Amino acid sequence: MCTSILYTAGDHYFGRNLDLEVSFGQEVVVTPRDYPFDFRQMPTLDHHYAIIGMALVKDNYPLYFDGANEEGLGMAGLNFAGLAHFFPVVDGKDNVSPFEFIPYVLGQCKNVAEAKQLLVNLNLVNINFSDQLQLSPLHWLIADRQGAAIVVESTPSGLHVYDNPVGVLTNNPEFPSQMTNLANYQSVSPANPVNTLMPKKELMTYSRGLGSHMLPGGMDSESRFVKECFTLHNAPEGDSELENVTNYFHCLHAVEQQKGLDEVAPATFEYTIYSDGINLATGTFYYTTYEDNQINAVQMHNVNLNSRELAQFPLVKGQSIHAQN
Numbered sequence: 001m002c003t004s005i006l007y008t009a010g011d012h013y014f015g016r017n018l019d020l021e022v023s024f025g026q027e028v029v030v031t032p033r034d035y036p037f038d039f040r041q042m043p044t045l046d047h048h049y050a051i052i053g054m055a056l057v058k059d060n061y062p063l064y065f066d067g068a069n070e071e072g073l074g075m076a077g078l079n080f081a082g083l084a085h086f087f088p089v090v091d092g093k094d095n096v097s098p099f100e101f102i103p104y105v106l107g108q109c110k111n112v113a114e115a116k117q118l119l120v121n122l123n124l125v126n127i128n129f130s131d132q133l134q135l136s137p138l139h140w141l142i143a144d145r146q147g148a149a150i151v152v153e154s155t156p157s158g159l160h161v162y163d164n165p166v167g168v169l170t171n172n173p174e175f176p177s178q179m180t181n182l183a184n185y186q187s188v189s190p191a192n193p194v195n196t197l198m199p200k201k202e203l204m205t206y207s208r209g210l211g212s213h214m215l216p217g218g219m220d221s222e223s224r225f226v227k228e229c230f231t232l233h234n235a236p237e238g239d240s241e242l243e244n245v246t247n248y249f250h251c252l253h254a255v256e257q258q259k260g261l262d263e264v265a266p267a268t269f270e271y272t273i274y275s276d277g278i279n280l281a282t283g284t285f286y287y288t289t290y291e292d293n294q295i296n297a298v299q300m301h302n303v304n305l306n307s308r309e310l311a312q313f314p315l316v317k318g319q320s321i322h323a324q325n
């Protein structure tokens with residue numbers, strides 16, 4: 001499972017938790033403007049916006065899990081098992097495979113409005129990257145540095161593009177059902193509740209935080225969606241980049257999966273392999289890994305963006321403890 005968010009605090013911060021039981025060998029990858037992006041059914045993009053994000057590089061091709069471009073448009077692919085459906089190639093449509101979808105959008109669009117235009121003629125097609133790396137059933141959150149966000153879901157009924165007013169995406173069910181479910185939690189609050197249960201009776205406020213007593217806390221995607229909406233939309237806005245990045249990671253880590261809690265096969269547990277976030281205005285990409293609570297950063301503009309060669313930054317994994325004596 002996974003969770004992706006757009007946090008607004010002056011600038012906009014976009015990224016995700018990647019929750020899985022195996023690591024693919026992903027790293028931070030910058031694709032510069034002149035790297036030739038080949039597509040199976042569409043013309044090569046010889047020149048495009050530069051992209052930074054988390055990717056597995058295979059045969060010199062960056063298979064992005066999530067990322068953002070130099071204009072401040074971000075995009076993340078999240079599991080959508082059993083619901084995602086990809087189609088055969090159709091003449092006259094823009095036929096793009098899901099593994100090409102992030103470069104296709106981030107290479108060409110400055111913002112969500114441009115992405116919506118590009119999606120009008122899109123057909124997400126069932127072409128595997130290779131026999132070893134077959135398609136995964138994904139849906140996507142796309143968000144920009146003006147704060148707009150959409151969700152893209154390709155199901156048996158076709159391609160669906162939904163405005164996302166909450167800036168959160170997890171996994172199943174379909175996005176409109178997640179939004180409907182939020183209505184059940186409207187009374188969840190950071191404040192202690194007013195007693196409407198028995199207004200004429202005194203009830204003891206035995207604890208702080210009673211306003212969030214009904215907040216779901218499970219590992220499942222519906223619980224994470226509600227919990228993250230509550231956390232994100234009550235998060236403070238900081239006065240500095242450091243404060244904002246700190247708040248941002250607290251929001252994501254609120255729904256992280258600790259090892260041992262989500263059993264996906266006997267004795268095999270899914271956990272939050274990494275959490276990442278990019279400041280969409282500055283192009284600084286931040287991340288933490290399960291093994292390392294330290295926030296690491298890669299600044300895309302410190303890489304030569306007028307190049308044809310991918311720049312790869314292996315993930316820092318060792319825990320660093322600040323010994324004080």
Ligand SMILES: C[C@H](CCC(=O)NCC(=O)O)[C@H]1CC[C@H]2[C@@H]3[C@H](O)C[C@@H]4C[C@H](O)CC[C@]4(C)[C@H]3CC[C@]12C
Binds near residue numbers: 056079
């Ligand atoms: C499985 C995860 C999504 C995380 C998640 O929700 N998993 C748990 C679950 O089963 O619910 C997805 C997100 C991005 C995906 C990868 C990217 O799409 C890039 C690449 C695309 C290829 O078609 C398949 C391999 C490969 C490398 C994908 C493997 C599966 C990934 C890593």
